[in-house]
Amino acid sequence: MDTPTNPIAPTSRWMAAARARESERVDRLFDDPLAAALSGPEGFAWLEHMESAARSDSPGLYPVIRTRFFDDFLLDACRRLGVRQVVLAAAGLDTRAFRLNWPPQVCLYEMDLPEVLDAKEEVIEAAGARASCERRTVRVDLSQETWPEALLDAGYQPERPSVWLIEGLLFYLPRAAVHGLLEKVGALTVTGSLLGLDVMNRGLFFSPVAWPMQAALARRGAPGRFGMNDPETLMARHGWEADVTQPGEEGANFGRWPRPMLPREVPGLPRSFLVRARRS
Ligand code: SAM
Numbered sequence: 001m002d003t004p005t006n007p008i009a010p011t012s013r014w015m016a017a018a019r020a021r022e023s024e025r026v027d028r029l030f031d032d033p034l035a036a037a038l039s040g041p042e043g044f045a046w047l048e049h050m051e052s053a054a055r056s057d058s059p060g061l062y063p064v065i066r067t068r069f070f071d072d073f074l075l076d077a078c079r080r081l082g083v084r085q086v087v088l089a090a091a092g093l094d095t096r097a098f099r100l101n102w103p104p105q106v107c108l109y110e111m112d113l114p115e116v117l118d119a120k121e122e123v124i125e126a127a128g129a130r131a132s133c134e135r136r137t138v139r140v141d142l143s144q145e146t147w148p149e150a151l152l153d154a155g156y157q158p159e160r161p162s163v164w165l166i167e168g169l170l171f172y173l174p175r176a177a178v179h180g181l182l183e184k185v186g187a188l189t190v191t192g193s194l195l196g197l198d199v200m201n202r203g204l205f206f207s208p209v210a211w212p213m214q215a216a217l218a219r220r221g222a223p224g225r226f227g228m229n230d231p232e233t234l235m236a237r238h239g240w241e242a243d244v245t246q247p248g249e250e251g252a253n254f255g256r257w258p259r260p261m262l263p264r265e266v267p268g269l270p271r272s273f274l275v276r277a278r279r280s
Helices: 011-023 035-054 058-079 114-127 147-153 175-187 208-219 231-237
Strands: 085-089 107-112 134-139 163-166 194-200 240-245 272-279
Touching (some): 011 035, 011 058, 035 058, 058 085, 134 147, 147 175, 194 231, 231 240, 231 272
Antiparallel strands (some): 194 272
């Protein structure tokens, strides 16, 4: 990732920086001992820049709430529902394979760009970290048609239930790419499989509150592109029954969300949605 070919790749370092900072708190929502090394100075610079552009701690807090929310989602799928295949699409510098306590026989696939997974591997090797599940990395460009083949080659079994996570990606993609990705995930999953993802609303693109951060992202070549006010409809279109939560609401608060959460009916506000879906 020294000279990233994809401008979205370095956002993975920003996410790692947020997790590193969280890990230092006494009341942390998770502990990610690899995050600081994975972030490096570049990740902390991104975090600082985005928080100063947004004039709030949201660019750091949102990924923290999201991380814990989907930690719980993935573990529940494996522990309670017995799923044994976990797929992290656009895994970035995520370390769930190492830091979560997986039940036996879980196989976790991390898909991301080669430049991201190569840089991640260097840090993991240097730290001598050991995964607590079977971990398989799949170097792919998710905008290409061929990535499902790479996942199948890595051992993924589409006829068996799986739990997927698309975290921190859809916001950056053109609309057609979002639908293309969800279509492929649909073709790779059987009834009863689960999918977690996050998506921003359209208000994020129209609200003056969000403009400075949008501008900061655009200057770094990674502008936000996709937003949607009704994730339930998006998911239904691709064959998923969705349960949608906003950060701050029950189940995504953890005693840490600082602002009152306004109902979805209130128009014009920037919002993010944490989606848990089941293949119908
Ligand atoms: N899910 C991780 C997390 O929450 O920490 C990473 C999120 S980061 C904001 C976005 C990730 O999307 C980056 O790791 C980037 O490399 C990945 N990404 C963007 N476009 C991609 C593509 N076409 N193929 C594969 N990965 C992509």
